[in-house]
Amino acid sequence: MYDLESLTEAAGTTIRDVRYYIQRGVLPPPLNSSNGSYYTEDHLERLRLVVELAGKGVPLSRIKYCLDQVEQGQDAAGLLPKLDLPPRLRQERLLLSNEISLHYPPDFFNEAELLDIAGFFQQLLTAKAGGGNG
Template sequence: MDALGDGRYSIRVVEQLTGLTARQIRYYETKGLLAPQRTAGRQRLFSAADVERLQWIRTWRGEGVTLAAIKTRLQAAKPAHAAAGRTPARETDAWARLSRPALTSLYPVSDRGRLMEVMEERHRSRKDGDR
């Protein structure tokens, strides 16, 4: 039960992808850090964007950033222009700083295989020293 095939992931897959526990993921949602869509049965369906947000949450949390501060960063990073369906006029906003460059910095790899390895490493460190 993993890939839903259409860019949406079950919470279990998101656990593997982010190295977070389902408990944490649900908790972050209650804190308003993300709002994955739901199935009719109320099960969460995470988009790639949701996964990306969670990866940032995990990274920042590891740096000691509080959830409140992370929420602010994510809100700043949230591209209002995306919802508006147009390109942002200013490339100097938070979104521009936090998107491509930051992700590239976190995962300086271009092949999916290596990316999965990196995430797996993070997943393994979840239970111990990484906190």
């Protein structure tokens, strides 16, 4: 069982993304118990797939359609080739915090630039946490 924070950490995504995926119907809502809401291994598996496909630039509506078809018994192998996007529509993703991620075209940034962006963002978060105005 996972709480929201441990689910996002295990899947490499943000809390904001999980809430959005639930709102859009791509991820089922958490289960409830007397101890509060929780997520299962099924949630994690589905979330990892959604994150992977979304990271490749696949629209959520398309991801939802394919996942719904799989749940109805259609073979996933027949659906996945339909998800191959032209290179101009693919996206990479850099997780900056638990709430923020950067999406960008492949080969747009080199590794040094990505490290600079991550470092700058961490400095910004540190300044915000310290009461700075940015």
